[in-house]
Amino acid sequence: MEIIIQSLFNGILMGCIYALIALGLSIIFGVMNVVNFAHGNFVMLSMYFSFWVSSLWGIDVVLTPLITFPLLFIIGMLIYYGMIDRTLREHYTIQIAVTVGLMTFLGAITQLAWQARPRAISYSFIQGNIQFGGYTIALSRLISAIISLIIIISISFFLSKTWPGRSIRATSDDSDAASLMGVDFRRTYALAFGLGSSLTAIAGGLLMTFQQVDPTMGLRFGLLSWCILALAGLGSIPGLLISGLIIGVGESLTMSFWDPRARSLVIYLIFILVLWLRPRGIFGRK
Amino acid sequence: MNRKKNRNIENFLLLFLLIMALLVPLILGANQYNILLVTTVLLYGVMATSWNIIGGLAGQLDLASFAYLGLGAFTSGTLFIRFNFTPWIGMILGGLVAAGFALLIGIPLFRFQIREVWYALTTCALVEILKVVFNMWEEVGGPVERYLPYFRGSLYHMRFSSYVPYYYIMLGILLIALLVNSRIARSKLGYYLKALGEDETAAEVLGVNTRACKLRALVYYSFLIGVTGAVYANMYGYVHPSFFNGQESIKIAILGIVGGRGITYGPLLAALLLVGTQEFLRASLGGEVSGLYLVIYSIILILVVLFRPSGIATLFQSGYQKLATGEVKKKSVI
Numbered sequence: 001m002e003i004i005i006q007s008l009f010n011g012i013l014m015g016c017i018y019a020l021i022a023l024g025l026s027i028i029f030g031v032m033n034v035v036n037f038a039h040g041n042f043v044m045l046s047m048y049f050s051f052w053v054s055s056l057w058g059i060d061v062v063l064t065p066l067i068t069f070p071l072l073f074i075i076g077m078l079i080y081y082g083m084i085d086r087t088l089r090e091h092y093t094i095q096i097a098v099t100v101g102l103m104t105f106l107g108a109i110t111q112l113a114w115q116a117r118p119r120a121i122s123y124s125f126i127q128g129n130i131q132f133g134g135y136t137i138a139l140s141r142l143i144s145a146i147i148s149l150i151i152i153i154s155i156s157f158f159l160s161k162t163w164p165g166r167s168i169r170a171t172s173d174d175s176d177a178a179s180l181m182g183v184d185f186r187r188t189y190a191l192a193f194g195l196g197s198s199l200t201a202i203a204g205g206l207l208m209t210f211q212q213v214d215p216t217m218g219l220r221f222g223l224l225s226w227c228i229l230a231l232a233g234l235g236s237i238p239g240l241l242i243s244g245l246i247i248g249v250g251e252s253l254t255m256s257f258w259d260p261r262a263r264s265l266v267i268y269l270i271f272i273l274v275l276w277l278r279p280r281g282i283f284g285r286k
Numbered sequence: 287m288n289r290k291k292n293r294n295i296e297n298f299l300l301l302f303l304l305i306m307a308l309l310v311p312l313i314l315g316a317n318q319y320n321i322l323l324v325t326t327v328l329l330y331g332v333m334a335t336s337w338n339i340i341g342g343l344a345g346q347l348d349l350a351s352f353a354y355l356g357l358g359a360f361t362s363g364t365l366f367i368r369f370n371f372t373p374w375i376g377m378i379l380g381g382l383v384a385a386g387f388a389l390l391i392g393i394p395l396f397r398f399q400i401r402e403v404w405y406a407l408t409t410c411a412l413v414e415i416l417k418v419v420f421n422m423w424e425e426v427g428g429p430v431e432r433y434l435p436y437f438r439g440s441l442y443h444m445r446f447s448s449y450v451p452y453y454y455i456m457l458g459i460l461l462i463a464l465l466v467n468s469r470i471a472r473s474k475l476g477y478y479l480k481a482l483g484e485d486e487t488a489a490e491v492l493g494v495n496t497r498a499c500k501l502r503a504l505v506y507y508s509f510l511i512g513v514t515g516a517v518y519a520n521m522y523g524y525v526h527p528s529f530f531n532g533q534e535s536i537k538i539a540i541l542g543i544v545g546g547r548g549i550t551y552g553p554l555l556a557a558l559l560l561v562g563t564q565e566f567l568r569a570s571l572g573g574e575v576s577g578l579y580l581v582i583y584s585i586i587l588i589l590v591v592l593f594r595p596s597g598i599a600t601l602f603q604s605g606y607q608k609l610a611t612g613e614v615k616k617k618s619v620i
Contacts, residue, residue, distance in 0.1 A: 035403040086592055091484075092402050093347050094595050097543045100536055101587035107533075108580030219532055223414070226407050265418045268411040275408060276398045 006135055007256040008249060013137075015248025016145035017203055019241045020152055021221060022228035024199035030234045031172040031192040034084055035096050038103040040222025042197050045106055046072060046204025047213040051119050054208075061121045061208050062143070068201040076197030080190045088189075103218065111215040120212035127209070144206035149241075151202055155195075156237045168192050172235070220264065227271040232283050239283025246270075307457055311450045321449040323565045328456040329518065330561040334541035334553030335463040336510040341539055342547035343476060344503045345483025347402070350409035351538040353416050354384040354508040356529035358515025363525035364426050366434055366443070373444040377516030384512025385505045392504045396497045401486065410532060417530035431524040444520045452521045459517065460554070463510050468550045470506065479503055480548060540583065544590045546597020555599050560586065 025039045049071065050064040059067070079102065087095045128139045159165040170178040171188045179185045207213075224247065231243035247267055254266040274282070314320040333351050340348045361383040362376030391412065400408060420427030437445040446452065470476045482489035482496045490496050519525050541560060546552030564579040571578065590598060 035406075037406075083588065083592065090595055091345070093341075093345060093543065093547065094591055096347055096403065096406060097540070097591045098588060100540065101584045101591060103584075104533075104536065104540070104580055105584035105588065108578075108584060112578060112581065219410075219414075223407065223411055230404070230407075259422060261418060261421055264414055268415050271411055272408055275400055275404055276394055 007252040011249030011252030013141040013145040015245035016148040019244025020148040021203045022225040024196035025225045028196035032189045037099040041103045041106040041218035042200040043221040044218040046201040050205040050208045061124045065202045065205040069198050072201040073194040073198035076194035080193040118212040118214040124209045140209040236283040325453045327561045331554045331557040332460045333538045334557045336507050337542045338553045340503045340507040341542045343479040347406040349535050350412045352531045352535040353413045354511040355515040357384040358512030359519035362516030363519040377513045380516040381509040381512035385509040388504045388508035413532045420527040427527045431526045433524045546599035549599040552597050552599030
């Protein structure tokens with residue numbers, strides 16, 4: 001019983017961060033219908049950037065997103081204008097191929113720059129544990145989950161209350177109508193791609209507080225965020241959060257009750273089943 | 287008249303290339319390492335050529351090639367280790383198991399209309415699933431390599447002390463894969479596949495049974511790769527769950543796209559150029575720059591996709607057309 005509650009806690013906390021990662025992907029895929037295979041590698045890249053910034057300048061790793069967020073935003077915009085923009089009208093294989101190339105590139109670059117060894121941060125001021133009625137919760141995970149929730153809520157406000165956010169939503173609903181209403185769709189696309197990429201900077205900084213990073217993580221995070229997206233469908237942020245929690249809890253229960261090796265197995269099986277049974281996701285709007 | 291002349295040159299070129307390919311082990315001589323490298327290049331050529339059926343002609347971005355390779359390798363390898371079963375039949379069985387698995391996955395996949403990105407992601411997840419399953423399945427896989435029994439040159443066991451026989455076996459499979467590819471491309475199935483690869487809904491409206499066509503393409507593709515997997519296991523002398531390699535599967539798709547989707551010789555050309563360069567770099571630079579060739583790979587992929595989406599084979603095609611007919615066609619036929 002105690003193990004169940006303990007792993008439920010861990011799963012829920014992890015799920016919040018997963019939802020944050022998937023939110024970035026959801027903005028990119030929802031707005032311009034471009035399949036971003038490289039999203040997981042952006043997470044990995046952000047983790048490395050956080051590691052770098054924190055170990056070079058001695059900034060605490062929780063605060064590194066202050067630097068990596070704008071950095072990833074600019075990288076995302078540049079990638080949009082340099083690569084994605086040219087393939088918008090091509091066959092979807094070509095669109096996927098470009099992001100697959102990007103994914104391989106980012107993975108290889110990190111391998112060159114930081115070698116294959118896993119890297120971890122030795123100290124962060126949110127380390128330590130909280131005792132809570134017999135259960136132990138890692139403070140870093142708890143605070144990371146809370147920050148993720150805050151970010152998700154503020155993104156949701158950004159999308160519904162501000163002009164750029166509304167133009168993102170309008171373009172995702174109907175890009176032709178939106179451009180008739182005076183929304184520059186290319187700028188919106190670039191904004192969406194930048195925002196989607198920069199959200200991984202926050203997630204990467206948070207993940208770095210309790211996890212290590214190695215160059216093979218990208219594919220796993222990429223598939224993971226696509227799983228959450230498939231589960232949630234497009235256009236619903238609460239749905240995304242719930243799906244993130246489902247995946248996080250599923251992963252953590254599998255790890256404690258079956259076999260740590262099977263953690264990805266369960267996620268991918270959920271993913272395939274959902275695709276077969278509910279192609280629009282459980283909470284999908286379109 | 288022109289076409290006949292064209293045909294003659296084509297036949298002559300093919301014959302020349304074949305003889306060159308047959309002579310490669312003689313040229314490389316006694317250096318086993320070089321022959322292993324060349325055989326690896328051929329292996330990627332076979333896989334990319336087979337991928338062309340589903341990925342190039344049918345336009346389905348399949349990222350599961352190493353899943354079928356692993357299934358073929360494990361089928362033949364396990365039969366060999368457990369029952370002393372000859373890999374020559376084992377490789378057919380390996381192909382059948384891979385094709386059967388592909389059918390098992392393909393029927394619901396196409397039944398539930400899983401297309402485009404979702405197809406790519408499902409197949410990508412498939413490799414990872416199989417890797418975990420074989421890692422946990424102690425009777426067949428497990429985390430430790432299972433070595434094939436050692437024989438110093440036994441035809442029955444397909445075990446040789448030199449890599450040269452594997453080279454010729456791989457070359458044979460490559461020729462079969464190319465033949466299957468060009469036959470399909472010129473058949474009714476090939477035209478259906480091209481149609482649905484361009485626009486699936488339109489093909490369906492025109493009366494193409496897209497589900498059956500895609501399934502057939504998937505079966506051809508997985509069977510060829512399953513057969514290759516058996517040879518792969520024998521060549522390296524062991525089977526291991528790391529054969530299910532997601533990253534390498536993506537690389538196969540990269541080769542197919544860079545070479546030119548739907549062009550029979552395109553993926554082979556890309557494999558010869560890219561994997562050849564990669565193996566050369568690895569041999570000359572060593573392990574210290576393990577990520578470097580991937581950087582080059584991905585940059586080439588991005589450049590080709592951005593500036594020549596029809597693939598590098600079309601560059602050669604237009605050059606060859608000029609050579610053969612003395613005139614340049616405006617648009618090369620794919």
